[in-house]
Amino acid sequence: MADEAQDPAMPSPPNEPPLDVPADSSPPDSDSDSDSDSEAQDKLQIEALESELYSNPSNYDAHLQYIRLVRKTGDLNKLRQARDAMSALFPLTPVMWQEWARDEASLMVETDGYAVIEKLYDRGVSDYLSVPLWYDYIKFVQENDPSVCECSPVGVSKARNLFERALTAAGLHVTEGKKIWEAYREFEQAIYQTIDASDDATKDKQVQRIRNIFHRQLSIPLVDMESTLGAYKAWEAEQGTSQDVESCDVGKSFPHVATAYEKALDMYNARVNFEQQISRQDLSDTERLQQYMIYLKFEHSVGDPARIQVLYERAITDFPISSDLWLDYTRYMDKTLKAGDVVKDVHSRATKNCPWLGELWARYLLCLERGHSSESEICSVFEKSLHCTFSTFEEYLDLFLARVDGLRRRISFAGGLEVSSDYQHIRETFQRASDYLAPHLKNTDGLVRLYAYWARLESKLAKDIVSARGVWESLLKISGSMLEAWQSYIAMEIELGHIREARSIYKRCYSKRFPGPGSEEVCNSWLRFEREYGTLEDFDHALQKVMPRLEELQLFTLQQESRTADQKDINIRKNDREKRKSGADITDEESPAKRRKDALQITKKSYMKDKGQVQNAAELRKSGDKKTKIGDGMDQEEIKGSASDTKSKAYTDQCTAFISNLDLKANNHHIREFFSDVSGVGEIRILRDKFTGKSRGLAYVDFIDDAHLAAAVAKNKLMLLGKKLSIARSDPRKGRKESMGHSDHAESGKSTSRGSTASQKSNYSTSKERVEQVQLTGKNTFARPRSLKPLGWDANKPRTNEAEDEKPKSNDEFRQLFLKK
Secondary structure (H helix, E strand, C coil): CHHHHHCCCCCCCCCCCCCCCCCCCCCCCCCHHHHHHHHHHHHHHHHHHHHHHHHCCCCHHHHHHHHHHHHHHCCHHHHHHHHHHHHHHCCCCHHHHHHHHHHHHHCCCHHHHHHHHHHHHHHHCCCCCCHHHHHHHHHHHHHHCHHHHCCCHHHHHHHHHHHHHHHHHHCCCCCCHHHHHHHHHHHHHHHHHHCCCCCHHHHHHHHHHHHHHHHHHHCCCCCCHHHHHHHHHHHHHHCCCCCCCCCCCHHHHCHHHHHHHHHHHHHHHHHHHHHHHHCCCCCCHHHHHHHHHHHHHHHHHHCCHHHHHHHHHHHHHHCCCCHHHHHHHHHHHHHHCCCCHHHHHHHHHHHHHCCCCHHHHHHHHHHHHHCCCCHHHHHHHHHHHHCCCCCCHHHHHHHHHHHHHHHHHHHHHCCCCCCHHHHHHHHHHHHHHHHHHCCCCCCCHHHHHHHHHHHHHHHHCCCCHHHHHHHHHHHHHHHCCCHHHHHHHHHHHHHCCCHHHHHHHHHHHCCCCCCCCHHHHHHHHHHHHHHHHCCHHHHHHHHHHHHHHHHHHHHHHHHHHHHHHHHHHHHHHHHHHHHHHHHHHHHHCCCHHHHHHHHHHHHHHHHHHHHHHHHHHHHHHHHHHHHHHHCCCCCHHHHHHCCCCHHHHCCCHHHEEEEECCCCCCCHHHHHHHCCCCCCEEEEEEEECCCCCCEEEEEEEEECCHHHHHHHHCCCCCEECCEECEEEECCHHHHHHHHHCCCCCCCCCCCCCCCCCCCCCCCCCCCCCCCCCCCCCCCCCCCCCCCCCCCCCCCCCCCCCHHHHCCCCCHHHHHHHHHHC
8 A cells, every 4th residue: 555655645536427428529520540549549558557456456546547548438337346446445535426426327227226326425425525425415315216206204204314414414514514404494395395284283393393404504603694594584484473574583583593693603703714714725735734723723622523523524525645634633533432433434534545654553443442343343454454554664563562452451351361262363463563573673672562562461461481481582582682672581580580580591691792881781780680689699609700791891981982082182183273274275365465465474573573582581591590500400480481482382291290090990081071170181191001001090181381280280189080189290301310310400402292282392401501592504404403502612612703603513623623632
């Protein structure tokens, strides 16, 4: 039935003439060869459509084309078979039923033909609500039923029953229901004319019957209520109730009728706007459906079930394959009426119009169960539902579960298992569900739910624990990687008091790897199980098994978190580089004249900045020389001020904190969160063993400046992951001096650079012979370290020319210096 779901709508066939009238009459002088070619072509199309319908009977458009072509040939038997085949699969539109009835009526043969057509009308009015179809049905019975034509008691009773059925179905139709009421009054007035003039009692009874029909119609909100009231006054005047129409006061004669009329008129006025909206032809189908839903919401607020049902029927007539509309309709019927033939008919039509919706089939099964339908009828509906094509396999699962629910309730209601075959139906249904759904729902909660239900019924209803365990073992073969399957299996054994069996399942699954934290969860669950149900020896045994596994899982988790944090840092730096690159690209897009202008400004600013830095460095060097003479160690302000540029201040040893006593589980993320209140954190480097990769409990953390570093050091002795941290300012030069055994200051040749920027720092020596650092010149001096002085440099020599002092020696000058020594 997949094609049914794909059809956007079920189109109505054209309103063609009766079968005995040629569909396309040709002029008298038309060529017979042309007619032969057309008939041959129609025959080929019919054969092709028959083949298509044989292979795909759910092709709605193919049915329509086939009926149209067969109707053109005039073969009534074949046409009747085609229509019956389509009606068995799809509900036919009112127009199609009217056309079918006219075709049959054109070839009707006495009484037998009348009975066939009457059955057609009766089938047609059950598919959709259609006032014209009901009207044709009534007129056909009045004109062709002999008992009705003769006004016999049987015929009159039959006609009245048919009118009452029509009023129940369409009498509340605001815009078209009036036709049924008028036809009913005309029929009763015709009966009045056949009554003998001397039979006053019968006449009075018939007058009261007509009056009651008027009163009923006037109490219902319909179109042209004023004209109906006028007709009633005229009729009452004919009966002698009043002198004329103008003098007829319904309020005085029948006050309850006047009250009901005023109330109905107010109800009609409240619905006029809704009726206009759903009747607009300029709206799209979606907009019209939305207007129907608004109208239905209004009727729900009023709370008249009959009126609500009629409006639902009107809506589905216009939108027969709207699944939302059918779901809403069936939900309302289940809530309001719960059971009965009317509710069952609604569910049956819902599944015929939208067979691709599994929820409608599941509700249909519940409706049959509420109505105490036979097992054969429920089974037939269930088998039909399995032949439909649904959008998800979960819909099939819900159908199987609904079927099992019904079977279980039936057995429980009967008072238990009288025969073993009673439960066999449940077992077969579960097996069918497993065979069909297991390949598609592997490793899903839905499949676990199916097997858990099956196993519970095996243990509780069938009292067969061996079969219940077999159900779980079958599931583990399919979805053994799901922790929920193992947990549910264990839960069943614990519920039944089988502690030993539950322990054996734990021993089978604790070493398995489950997604997410499932592996740790099953280990902890085993320990909790042994604490609650096992002995001390059992708990110790479980602890011995579980702890190595937990340590392995924790190490794996830490490694994964560390990789994730490192990758996050890499991504952040990558994004920063891309942003800077994009900024450079924007600069490249500027005009050449602007770029030259900007370059000149940047060069000028750079020159002034470098000049200021050289002057500041000279002043700091002088003050540093004085500090060196007075005390041991280099002052931190001198180191901070000696940076060659502003960028070199970030992520260096001068702004690095050294952390010890770290918990081995701590990673970059933990440390960054620990210093979140300080902020300014740069790169984080956790020291690890080069062979095992495990943390050594030590780390370096870079900060963007000394202020943030000082704030970080202030957090010394605070707790992280249960351990008290030791935080100090990192000073690698001090460590090197102590390891070399020097008590006084040595000349600092170079300093180790740390940090993500990897920028080099120019350190100034603390000895009194230190000189200003100037730019190196000469083609052979590009690799000379900036902190080293040229060979032959004399600190006592007076500085006459800074450029001359810093002029590199040539090779010959170097030889002369060595020869002198």
